Amino acid sequence: MLLHFGADELYAGIGLPEWDSAYGGGLWINRRDPAAGNLFSFQDVLKITKLAHEKEAAVYITFNSPFYPHDSVGPILRFCEKLVALAEIDGLIVSDLNFLIALGKEKLPVKIHLSSLGACTNSESVEYYGFLGVKRIILPRHLNLSEIESIVKKNRLNMEFEVFAVNDGCYFEEGFCQTSHALGPFCMTDWTPEFFPGSGKKIGKEALMKDMERFREFLWYQNNCGCSFQSEGLPNGPCSLCRFGQFRDWGVSAVKIVGREASFYRKMRSLQLVAEVMTEVRRNSTWDAVEALAKKLRNTPQYCEKGYMCYFRET
Amino acid sequence: MELAFHVRDLKQEISEHILIRHLRSFYPENVPADFGCSSEKIYRLYIGDEFCFHRLPSLKEIREFSRFSQNHTAGLTFLTPPMTDRHLEKCAPLFACLENDCPGAEVVTNDPGVLWHVRKKYPGLRLAAGRLFNKGFKDPRFVWPWDDASMSESMQNALNESTFRHRTFLEHLSSINVRRIEQDILPYGSGISRGLSDMGVSVYFPFGVVTTGRLCQAESRKGKGREKFLIREDCLRPCTHQVLELVHERFQFRLFQNGNTIYYLYPAAVLNTVFTSVEGSFRLVYQGFAL
Known part of the structure; x- marks a missing residue:
């Protein structure tokens, strides 16, 4: 469904039996609820990768827990080897520095993406993460537009960048938050x-x-405007749709639809919303035209006017 | 054991004696009587801020701190927060001043970019990895829903784990010239990373960090509508005279909010661990003066 509606890339989480037996529900293997936000088996990854690759879409698997206990790093690494060798995934999304360093030593033939939890907020961090083998950085929510422009323009020749497109804001910087979503936000x-x-x-x-x-x-x-939808059934919530024109011109490689644990409907409608704005962006439309279309599609002027729905705000 | 004081300005009175008095405002009923540091000498000053760029000292203040440090033969440690490209540019004079005026000064970095930057541009400054590098489990709402005996050994170990407990990471830090690690005591464990043999270890008290970010509720008090909850380029620092306690029945220990950051106050038993389990070469950093 996501491929049909125009996703160029898919990302997913997956659990590990060794993890479940060691930590039960006390710790999550990645940042999202394993029951709602993860694939259930290696077979699922195989199927999804095959389908995605037929459509020339990439598949990334996320291991973005803020930290991994010492004993878990080995089993996760072995599983990553399997994901790369047998399922032929295209990349891994990582935030824990220990895991990142361990992955670098393994030299798996796979792209490493730094999760937004890596909290990369400056060009020197880009260089550091590049040194650790990262090929793409997902920029955190707590940046304003001029800061994104600065980082991307200075580093786009050596690094890919991804920014948040729609859904799920975060009051604190997720990369610095040492609480667990397992207990609710x-x-x-x-x-x-x-x-x-x-x-x-x-x-x-x-x-x-x-x-x-x-x-x-x-x-x-x-919190996605109380997880609501507007009159045409599009999901409300934080977004950066108005700024896709700038992202294109600055050299951003990808935009991210957040919420892999969301309902099928919310995912589909989020993707349709983003895809329509992306079509306009690919027509080389002006920044103003992109913004006008985004606001028209949103059709929630009262929320947009408030400013609280924008991920990346400027004083 | 080295005792360090995190201060905001030189007008603050600081000594171990005052520290004990100050600590009583947080532990009204169970005040530790002895901190094992008999001397009134100030060993080291911590200045700056780990979480907010707007709370960094000015160049003039850095010069004053440097002079004070030289005159009192006290060490000087400059705490730095996560930064943007613009922040790094603005900090250049501060780093340069420290490197020139205060030989042996330390910089605590809480952002790999700041670490990388200081390492490249200011080789005369000693590098430390700050608390934001050291991820661990600190959710104040955690209650094991079953009896403790049913908690697996792995889960019990995980509550004691943090980034700095991995030797691989310490070796990585060492390879990029980091000479010290700075840490909290985890609220559900008692584990402290002992670092590597040639690495200094600092333990903060009486607060650990739960979470932080660039949005600030104190700053958002002013302004209207869309001006609130913005990342700002300027700030009048309303947080410097405002500490809030956050109360909720699910919190397993006391939480305090100061500016953009939420801290946990070590329960008395955990605070006791600070003084009984830290080794002679450790540094204790008292943070209570800086909130």
């Missing part, structure tokens, strides 16, 4: 802030509650 926890005495100018309860209201409103947008 941490930022969505309904905590109560209390002023800590002695830390300075006191803030009253009422002001703190107002802050929390605004914070929760922002989180609502980050």
Whole structure:
């Protein structure tokens, strides 16, 4: 279905029996819920890769846990060898530096992508990750447009870049967040802030509650506007569709549709939305024309106007 | 054991005696009486910030800190946050000043790009890998849903694991001239990376880091509508006089928010581990003055 609707690349997670027996549900093998966001078997990878390659699409498998316990690195590496040799996947998406270094030593004939959890925010990091064998960097959400422009333009001859296109914002920088989605997104926890005495100018309860209201409103947008859809059935949520023209001209290689654990319908509609804007981009349309089309397709001027749906905002 | 103080400015009074008094504001009922550092001497100052570019000192302040460090024969460590290309450009005078005015100064990097940059351009500065490199399990909501006996050995070990516990990574750091690692004590474990034999080890107290990012709730208090929750190029640092405690029944330990970062306060038993399990060559970094 995703190939039919125009995906040039697919990415997926997959579990490992050794992992499940060691950690149960306590730790996830990658950043998403294994039940909803992962493929179930090696056979699935074989089938998907075959189908994708027939359509000249690439397949990437993600091992993007922020860190892997020492004993798990060996089994995951052996599994990656199998994915490369037998399933002929095109790439691995990685964030843990230990795992990245271990992969570099293995010299598998596969492209290594740095997950957004690698939190690459500057050109020197690009050089460092290149030194570790990374061929593509998925830029994190916490950059503004001019920062993306700077990184991509300076490094596009030596590195591929991917940016987020639609879905699933993140209040904290995911690469620095040491909580687990296995317990639900941490930022969505309904905590109560209390002023800590002695830390300075006191803030009253009422002001703190107002802050929390605004914070929760922002989180609502980050959480795909409460996981809602607009009137034509397209998914609401964070996006960068208006900026695809800039991404094209700066040299961004790929745009990412987030949410591999989302429903079939949400994935399909997200892809249709992105594909339509990409068609306009490939016509060499102006930045303004791309933005106008994106806003027209979105058809949620009240949300766009708020600004909270944009991944990459500029002051 | 070396004792270091993370400070914001030179007006702050700092000594081990004041540290104990200060710590009492976080541990009203269970204050450790002794920190094993009998001298009132200031061994080392930590300046700068690990999580926010806007909290870095100015060039003038860096010069003052350097002078203070020379006059008091105290070491100087400059904490740096994740940075963008523009931030790195802006930091050039700070790094250059430290390299020239303060021989032996350390730079703690929390971003591989900053590490790579300082290594290439400022070889006179000593490099340390900061806490953001050291990923581990710190979710304050974690409760094993079954009895502890049913937790596998692997899972128990995982709660004690972090990036710095992998020898391969330490060797990699060493190969790129990193001479020190900086770490928290994990909230569900007691493990501390001992580093390599030729590598310094720092342990922070009384806070560990749960999460951070470039959006800041304190800064977002001002402004209207779409001006809120923006990554900004300037900031009036409202966080310098504002610490919030975050309260929720699921939190297994106390959480504090300062600016863009959420910290956990070590439970008293964990704090005790800091003083009983760290070795003589370790450095303790008191962070409470800098929040």
